[in-house]
Amino acid sequence: MAVVDSGVKTSRELDQTPTWAVAGVCAIIILISLALEKGLHKVGTWFTVKQKKALFEALEKVKAELMILGFISLLLTFSQYYIAEICIPVKVANTFLPCPLKYPAKSKLPGGARRLFSLERRILAGGKGAACKNGKVPLITVEGLHQLHILIFFMAVLHVIYSATTMGLGRLKIRGWKQWEEETLSPDYEVSNDPSRFRLSHETSFVRAHTSYWTKIPIFFYMGCFFRQFAKSVSKSDYLTLRNGFINVHLAPGSKFNFQRYIKRSLEDDFKTIVGVTPFLWASFVFFLFLNIDGWLTLFWASLIPPIIILSVGTKLQAIITRMALDISERHAVVQGMPLVEGSDKYFWFGKPKLLLQLIHFALFQNAFQITYFLWIMYKFELTSCFHDNFGLRIAKVVFGIGILFLCSYITLPLYALVAQMGTQLKRSIFDEHTSKALENWRKAALKNEQNI
Template identity: 60%
Template sequence: MAGGGGGPDRELDQTPTWAVAGVCFTIIVISIALEKIIHLVGHWFQRRKKAGLLEALEIVKAELMVLGFISLILTFAQQHIAQLCIPVSYANTMLPCPYHKSEDHSGGGGKGGGGGGGHRRLLWYEQERRILAAGSMGAGCSKGKVPLISINGLHQLHIFIFFLAVFHVVYGAITMTLGRLKIREWKKWEREAVNDQDFNDPTKFRLTHETSFVRDHTKSWTKTKFTFYFVSFFRQFFRSVRRADFLTMRHGFVSVHLAPGSKFDFQKYIKRSLEDDFKVVVGISPLLWTTMTLFLLLNVHGWEAMFVLSMLPLVIILAVGTKLQGIITQMAIEIQERHAVVQGIPLVQVTDKHFWFSWPELVLYLIHFVLFQNAFEITYFFWIWVKTTKPKCLL
């Protein structure tokens, strides 16, 4: 490209051998180091018998392989893609930023320009025009046609896809860490459930409305659907899992799956369940790749696609939190309706009918979608500010 001041680009046979060898050596060392780190982490998971995290690591390795294929395809096909030409009229449709013609900025003052109001816009337009002109000449397009995507545009897309996958994995790992920290807070409740014999006394009879679990979730606001979901919505922000909730859920699980009096570490079971769920949310499914391409298609100036996309994860995660709070309350109501007196801790019965469409896995898939969309928005935000000449029009 013009303006570099260093002469034409050199081919490989005109490049110093120390430069070629140094770059190759650095890339190889980084790649081998990454492979060894992943291998060691896998062995550590295997020794600790963390099957869920080991499978999640395999999914991460598969995602790295997909990224490798994407990188190879973009690298070898960029020249051919840039040689595909389309009419200018098509190239000026569905633009992320408004298109500016040269006569709109010439200002009647010749090349020197007029006032300073349009100076910044003129510089941006000149830079964009040079890039497009360079791409057109490189592709050999005829008059009235431009490349489908310039080489510079393919390079930016390449970087965007790479960082999207990296941010998604990192974002999922952070969520996993926060979940484990939350579970750690329940350790004292687990010790209480195992060691406090008076608390677990099966001979103790109580009225259902006297138990902490039923009393906390069967107030007057559960009488109507509106107040039921309204209170459930706000409850997710204030200690979503309480002591009575944890102990009751634990008792229900142990009563169904284990013999009475069994010593069972329910908190450890929750940790393993969290690890099993992590292998679902860490990967990027074909559906999620499709949502990314759909947004890139609809990211047209004036359509406010970015605003809708930024609101969608928030709405989904608040709906999921409200639903989970509603499920806990619904189980408390069912206990009160079934029994007037309970023996020991109330026995909850969790069924698929409590979830949307009787499909519990849907909640996990929605969380997976939210994690991906959040990673997409973070990547997109930093990408447009670093790699584009006019970022504000893309927000």
């Protein structure tokens, strides 16, 4: 009969691990990392060849965020045993728990069940645990830090997927406007929008679609704008009218300007902002982790923030278009040619069009965090864990979060890229890559000549 020696260690360090196992694992990890790096490099090269400067800069931002997450992971790996050696009183450790306490302090088990539980976790992690005295436990166990590693990995993967989905859906939406842009080159368009042609303002398709008796009542005005973002966020008359207003204000009237291509470049500039993770967003991530206390339903209330923001921004963008139509009908009873909208920052909250983009940025980050946190809990703690007390509610929240991603990427963000052009300031993306580069070189040369003088 074989005798099991209870003194044999159940875990091995590298000096007792086969070299083929160590070399094989390292080789696989290195190959995956090289494949990822080469893939991102290929995408960056393609952006450069296609002269997608904004997308290339957005890709560099994604790589920078992945590097930050990698540094965080390295710091956790290096310092995990030092952190695990920090001991705190059991009474303090039993506060601010995300789940109900499994082993109360009044347990009659010898040595305290909590200490036994922590010891088992450290053994499973294969590391050295903290030699805490009676009445104290580790600040965070090695196993707990390992779970944080998994959360960081999920954040890195979801950040790439989320960014690609956002940009892909936005470009898909704007691609549908290409047909309207091509129609502006046809003779029929020039005849129907002849500047010498006069007609009543309320007979134009743009004014007629956005004005009625009900739009003069504030509550119905905003209700209509709210539901319009779901039905048809941008109609053909909206696009052509805003295009006409932009060209007349910022360019020569009647210019052959590809407005759809300009909106696409503008969306790429906006995307470059959205993929970044600012210190404020990192602070919000830590803040919600801190407030994820059992019984508070913090993550549930936090999951309501993205839809409220996205729906509010979408309503505001529709309100701006409707307000422009109302201004046309109030200013002129008769219009010449196509209705001319008046672009101004006064239509935006606090006169700042960029504020809407910042709100979209925050909402997308919080929505991505909610989805990432759910997937991490499902992977590490299973579906029946205490994090999922109301499992149906959690599933509904994730489905709703995915819906918000599609709503924002396919409707709200392209709509912002279009309506933001109605502000006072002209975006640099109006110039193509060659013109922008020439202007930048001219600016540098002018500054150099000024310094020499």
